[in-house]
Amino acid sequence: MKPRPKHIVEYLLFRSVAGLVNVLPLRAALGLAWLVAAATHFLGRINVERTRQRIRDVFGGQKTEAEVRRIAWLAWRNLCFSAVESLRFPSLTLDKIRKQPMATLEGKLKKILAECGQGFILATPHFGNWEMAGIAGDLAGIPLFVIVRKQKNPLMNDYINQMRRSFTLEVLYREANMWK
Secondary structure (H helix, E strand, O other): OOOOHHHHHHHHHHHHHHHHHHHOOHHHHHHHHHHHHHHHHHHOOOOHHHHHHHHHHHHOOOOOHHHHHHHHHHHHHHHHHHHHHHHOHHHOOHHHHOOOHHHHHHHHHHHHHHHHOOOOOOOOOOOOOHHHHHHHHHHOOOOOEEEEOOOOOHHHHHHHHHHHHOOOOEEEEOOOOOOO
16 A cells, blocks of 8 residues: 555654654653653543543443543553553663563563473463563564554554564564454
């Protein structure tokens, strides 16, 4: 698919933000993400009601409105934090990864891989930054592939997959109707 003008503008804006996020110290970049999250959630109201309704649907009557509002805000803020982490992938090293809480899984996963001999399937929930978990495994020497959906913007799709492939992650595209 040939990029449309909208795709080009989105891509240039994304690359500008990525450049800024990569020159800032991590705490400053996360602070910027917090500001963007707050502005888009509380002022711009981007998908806020739809998100809250989905939370209500999942929890039924178990959560108060205040809890629903809090869950929606924290989910959006954390997604913005994950975006910052993702934009900083090119600077990741094994030493940096080993400082993360998930690094405790490295030994367990290597043991499972050694015991089964031919590989295993590790299905992860979409909590936190699953992309970072994949890169962490890759940097630790655990061969991995990821299944992803193509992005609507072909320029963004190519850039994101270029970042993924800067490690040895194999990227497989899921078919549109794979899980229907």
